[in-house]
Amino acid sequence: MILIKLGGSVITDKKEYKRFNKEVVSRLCREIKDSEKDVMIVHGAGSFGHVLAKEFELQKGRIRDDQTDAVARVSRDVRELNNLIIKELIDAGIPAVSIPTGACFIMNDNELHIDPKVMQMYISIGIVPVMFGDVVTDTKKGFGICSGDRIIKCLADIFSPDKIIFVSDIDGIYDRDPKISRDAKLIAEVNEEILEQIPSEMTVDDVTGGVHAKMRTMLDMCSDSRDCILVNGTVDGRLNSLLKGMDVVCTRARK
Numbered sequence: 001m002i003l004i005k006l007g008g009s010v011i012t013d014k015k016e017y018k019r020f021n022k023e024v025v026s027r028l029c030r031e032i033k034d035s036e037k038d039v040m041i042v043h044g045a046g047s048f049g050h051v052l053a054k055e056f057e058l059q060k061g062r063i064r065d066d067q068t069d070a071v072a073r074v075s076r077d078v079r080e081l082n083n084l085i086i087k088e089l090i091d092a093g094i095p096a097v098s099i100p101t102g103a104c105f106i107m108n109d110n111e112l113h114i115d116p117k118v119m120q121m122y123i124s125i126g127i128v129p130v131m132f133g134d135v136v137t138d139t140k141k142g143f144g145i146c147s148g149d150r151i152i153k154c155l156a157d158i159f160s161p162d163k164i165i166f167v168s169d170i171d172g173i174y175d176r177d178p179k180i181s182r183d184a185k186l187i188a189e190v191n192e193e194i195l196e197q198i199p200s201e202m203t204v205d206d207v208t209g210g211v212h213a214k215m216r217t218m219l220d221m222c223s224d225s226r227d228c229i230l231v232n233g234t235v236d237g238r239l240n241s242l243l244k245g246m247d248v249v250c251t252r253a254r255k
Contacts, residue, residue: 011043045074173190
């Protein structure tokens, strides 16, 4: 089984509140279907979640009264995005079902706990569970942000996928931000030593940590028997080729 994370940067336009990249998502769903691989899917919140979450500092937990309404609005918005993605998956021929993050996850002072029974049941009958970054309850802080990357880490521990693929809007990890520097060089393989040389401030402007945190998550999940890969989903056919085992432009995490 392959675990796929559809990043918020590729499924939405993070610069514009609630801007869904329908054509890109539709193509990615067709590429997944065409690969004929067994998959689990997690997607980010993108501009459906990060804009309000950042404005109201939801990642800090309940620190002021006006956050309550923001929690409800973010939860509504990310479910709207999830419904759009579920539609594209089903239209592509993939039997997909939404698994609301708050129904399976709870935090205790930001420590994440999960009940996987619902997902296991769906997988056993041939249905693809789809989870997404969301606001979830926290027994100490009231609530907190459960990012798609954190979900991926939990699912990897439980389901032991053969491969984990992070789909983003860049070719992989660079030695500097490619959206700013023309001299940025793609790093084909990243290990602990190389990660220490990548500027930690080279992050996406959201509440979940950016590219440095993503690479740390990838390294934590990779092993001698499991590839963990960052690939550009905006390039036609690249995800499909990767799923089929072909060599593509990407960054692989190595222990």
